[in-house]
Every structure is written in C-alpha cells, then in structure tokens.
Amino acid sequence: MKVIGFILLAFVLILLLLYVDFVLGRRQHLSSIYRKSYPMRQSHIDVFTRGDALFTDLFSEIEHANEHIHVLFYILKDDPYGRRFLQILKNKALEGVEVRLLLDWAGCFSVPRKIVNEAKQAGIHFSYSHKPKFPFLFYRSQVRNHRKITVIDGKLGYIGGFNVGKEYLNEDPKLNPWRDYHLKVMGEGVHDLQREFLKDWEEETQEHLLSIPTYFPEPVSGPIRHQIIPSEGFYLEETFSGMIRGAETSIHIGSPYFIPSKRIFQDLLAALDRGVEVTILVPQTPDHAFVREASFPYLRTLISKGANVYGYAKGFYHAKILIIDDRICDSGSANFDKRSFFLNHEINCYMYDPDIISLMKNIYETDVKDGKKLSLHDLNHLSFKQKIMEWIARPISYFL
Template sequence: MVFIYVLAAILLLIGLLLLDYALGKKHHLKNVRFLNFESTTGEYQIYTAGDPLFQDLFQDLRHAKKTIDMMFFIVKTDDISEELLEILKQKAEEGLQVRLLLDRVGSFRINSKIIKDLRESGVQFAFSETPKFPFFFYRLQRRNHRKITVIDGDIGYIGGFNVGREYLGKDAELGNWRDYHLRLLGDIVQHLQCTFFDDWYLATGHHDEEPFPTETEGEKWIEITATDGVQLEDVFESLICQAKDEIFIGTPYFIPSERLFKCLTDALDRGVNVKVIVPMKADHPLVKEAGLPYMMRLIEAGGEVYMFDRGFYHAKVVIIDQQLCDIGTANFDRRSLFLNKEVNTIIHNSRFVMDLRLAYLKDVQDSQPLKEHIFQLNTIRTKIKIGIARLFRPLL
C-alpha cells in the first residue's frame, strides 16, 4: 500500500511539472521580447583563450571613463571572479555608473554579502530571470545566457566565456578551455547596449532611452541577433539553407531540433560539406548522450562529426561558405533554441571568415572523428543513457 501511495505521489508530481512547463511555455510565447537590429558597421578582435581575453577586458574596464554595463550567465567566487568584482567596485567608487546583471541560477554563488559589498561601493546590481511563481518549474529552465560588456558606449564584448577559473583552463578535469569571444568597436556596440538595456529594464524596471553614441567608426558589416527562445531556430535555418559549399558548426552541445537537422541533411543532399565539432568530454550529465543519435544520423547522411580532444570545447560558431559566420552565446541545442535568452553576431567579412575557418580546421586536427568511436559507444550502458536523455531533450 505504501508503494502505491509513493508511486501515486511521484506521478502526481510529474504531472504537475509537465503542466507547469506547458503553461509556462504558453505564457513565454505570448510575451517574447523581439529585438530587431539591422546590419551595421564595426570592428572586431577575436579571442580563443581566456587569458588574453580577461587581460584585455580588465584593462578596458580599468580605463573606463563614464559607464560600465556588464551581464554574464556565470560569475563565480574564485580568484578571477573576485578580481573582476574588485575592478567594478573601484570604478564605481571613482564615480562611474557601473551596472552588473547576472543570471540568477547561473550565478547562484553570488550571495547577499557579495551583493551588499558591491552596492555599498556604488555598483548597481540585479539578477536576471529569477525563478518565481506562477510557472516556477518553467521559469527555472528559462535562463539569460547572454554575456555582454559595454564600456563607455564605445567598447563591447560578446561571446562564450563566463567568469571562472575553468574558463582560463585551470580546471583539472576539463583542462584547456576552447571558446570564442569578440571585442567590438563601432556602431555595432550600440546594438549590444540596447540588448543590455532591455534585460536591465526587465530586471529592475529602469528604462534607458537611448544608447550612448560611439566615438569609433567601423568598416566591417556586423549584425546582432538577440533571441528570446523563439527566433534562434529561424536564424540558424536561414544560415544553413543559404549554404552552397560548406557548413562548419562548433558547439559544446549538439542537440538540434528536427527542423534544423532536416536542414542539415538537405544541405548534404545538395552536395554541401557539413562538419560539426563537439567536445570529447561532457561538462553536464546526459548532454552527450542526447546528441549522439543526431551525430550518428548525420554521419550516416554523409556529414562529419569530430570530438575535440585537447581540453573542453565550448565554442559556439557557424561558418557558411567562407563568406559569413555566426559567433555568440547560443549553443546548437534545444535549450538555446527554445528556452534561453541568447545574443550572437553575424559577421559578413570574407577575410575574417577565412581566418576563422583556418582556426576551425585546426580544431578539427585536434579532434577525433566520431565514426572511429561509434563501436565503443554501442554498449548497453550508453543505450540506456541515450534513452534517458531522450526524455530530457527539451531541457538540454
């Protein structure tokens, strides 16, 4: 009898969670934030390792004269995180307007004492996407995955790096951290700032009228795509469907929608070379198993899948025909496609894309073809994990 009561309670809980998720999704779709930006001009510098990125970012922060607007998915409480927070406090004490916005779940380590110290120094602090009722379970899945820094309205940073020692390659288990991040100058920075303004408004109720004018001109065409768990699938589909020669995808989690997967197989059918890089190691449970069926199906259709084996691969990139590329915060998975807030850049510059393509192909050389390891994955244990992961795909 006790077993029946426990089973009934578990089934009731699952039913309530599914109902919460369904109603939360419906509410989300009715209240999607559309931020539409046209292509504009800018200049950019790419980082593929944490040390040079944080060195330049911290230097730009220390040289800030007027304002600092910063948002991250994850800021931890280790040495690199403490250094960042100390810089922000120092600049606020100098009289600058400093605002820090962090995702409530991703940055759960930032406690009330840290927040109090920031505010006493003059830093304006807020959490983004705090889970609350109604739809608590669904809101718990909805994360602000954006990473944006805007300094004096003139310098912008965007990309895949969060703030923590593992992003410097100092995690013993994950090892070297491979990622992409951009430093931007020019008019494009205003679009980054508008994206920050919208998230700051949602978190605090404070509305900024206009972004600060930039003092730097740019010559290259760039476009910001700020998505809210709806539009990203359209963005990726547009990129994939225009490919004539090659599609190179780099992502830590390859769990595409069926619609996007069909776009990839259609591209293969018309003779497009499709390559995907994923990490050999997984940093979250089930994400690798959730993606394996798609990777194997892609190989069967004629695509190539590589597992990066020189550390952890966290890059988020799509390269099309040596002509344009997409770099930002969005992974090629269901969470980025349908739940998270993300922000990406689409760069239309063949010279830059060619250099990025060479870096991508170097990562291919540092990877192992998945097809050479399929037999090792064909075990009962892996099959069970794949079956379990299939149930959780919408959350992965």
C-alpha cells in the first residue's frame, strides 16, 4: 500500500508541476506576442490538392532558383521523398544559391542528425524552430511552428497544409490518398511570406535579414485580392470568431481536426440559430489517436441544431478551409482546433476574389461529395473502445 501511495503522490506532483509550468509559460507567451497582419495584397494564386502535382511544381521551381530559397516545414520525413527534397536543396546550395531550411523541432524530431549535418556541409543554412528550453520546458514543448512556407528568389511563395514525406504523395496504405490544399503565390503577397519566414529565422538564429533589399524584389501585382495573417497561439480564435459572427447565409469548414474553442463553438451555434447554413467536413479515418473522438461532443450538438457534417471517405482529409458567405475564403496551415487557436504558430491566406473563392468552394464541394453524411445515430452508437477514447480525449483536447 505504501508503494501505491508513493506512486500516486508522485503522479499528482508531476501533474501539478506540469500545470504550473504550462500556466506560467502561457502567461509569459501572451505577454510577448502582438497581433500581426499584413495589408491587402494583389497576387496570382494557384491551388494544389494533390501532392504529386504540388511537389513536381515546387521541386521544379526550386531547381530554377537563382538567388535564394527559404523553406519552413513542420514535418520533413526521412524517406525517399524527404531525402530527394534535401538533395535538391543541397545541389542548389553547392551551386552558390543561398538556402535556408527551418524545421519544427517536434515535427522533425525523427530526422537523423547525420542528414542535418550533411545539409550543413553542403552549405545549407539550417536551424530547428521551437526547441524546448528552460524555463517552462513543458509549455515550450507544446508550442509548435506549424507553418509551411517556401519563398524562392523573393518572387514566388507557397503556403498551405502539405509537409514533405511519402504519405503526402499517397504512399501510406492507411492514409491513401492524401487530400490537402496548398497555395502558390506570385505577386505582392510573397513579400509577406518572406517577412514571416525571416522573422521566424531571426527568432531561432538571431540573424537579422529583414533589411536586405535583395530578399524583396519589386513585386508584380496580380488579380486576386488577399491578405496574409500569421498567428502565434493567439488572435486566430478572434479572427475566426469575427468571420463566423459576420456570416449571413453560409459557413463551410474543412479541417482534419475539429476541436473548437468554447467561443468558436458558441459562435457556430449562434449562426445556426439565426438561420446560417453550416457545413463541416472532417476525415472519416484519423491520422492520430483521440482526435476524431475529441470532436464527437461538438459534432453531436451541431448536428442536433441543424449543421451538416460529413466524414471524408476517399482517403485522409488534411485540408484547412473556411468559407463565409462566398465572400471570403481562408486556407493555410491552421486547423480548426484548440492547438492551432492557442498553441501553434500558424499562417493563413484570406482571399476575397470571387473567382478564387468559387474555385476553392468547388474543390470543397467535390470533397464533401466524397464524404459520408454523419447523423446523431452514427455518433451516439459507438463501440466501447470509442466511448473510452472520447472520455480520455475530453480533458486533453487542448493538446491533440
């Protein structure tokens, strides 16, 4: 009995220490951040929904870079596609092109040190983003750089949901095919992607590059009106809340994880009460434990109030999209969950052009057709395992 009592006491103390670490770390984090948004821009924007098309284009553009390549990914896998991507970057560095590669520490934890060293030896400027450090080790380990940014010669950029690895090119049996949205930006918006990359780079390396004019060549204006808005564990909830509260006719949401904050959840319920059509698309097959079960309490209530909820059944749905009244479309790196709202560093593109919104909505509606409409019966008649997982998911939903 003494041993059991000691184990329980140790467990409680560990939980208490983690709680204190998290609360104090969060307080320090909030004191150091500020709202960031860029002006309305005009750019050309192309949309990719398949990994093979995206990476064929991305690799080709990188191979044609003349001056610099700046890359930030949350995940880079040590597999044939990840190694090919690194080899292209190494080749460009050996040619004399400036190459900077920034990877999230947690997302790329499994990348072997040997590969990192080889990249550095080839001339790639490399750094990890958001390595845990004292104080508040637990809190800082939870704050991830979830952004995906590539900027080439300061003239074109990429932003979206894809990372680099075989599953993103449909070679994971469980998650095949992979469905995602990624944007290629050519025009004024590229400067904003460049600034965010360089700010993240400076945070990790203390190398200040924002004042170097060669990274910001004169942009060519494009037809699509849009705005780049980054977030750092704050303000994303406020931005989404304002958009949802302003909806008059329709709200379309697509996300691999649907775990809204209390504020966002109440906004969605209020929208349904005033007659707004709400459609939500989530994966039928999850890629992580507990994330699907964590969404069930929210989805049950929304369905009971009249929302249309679909489970994507043609593979794994990893796309992020929010369309309000066919007048604004958001897509980028942020998921519709508490982690993106309150912890992760994210970056999104808010588009206001009718043509690109129509294109994005058509893509979304195609994916909805590849889904199964979920009912209260589906979410109320769970297996015993699912019920246990939902029970466990509730208190940890902030970290999923």
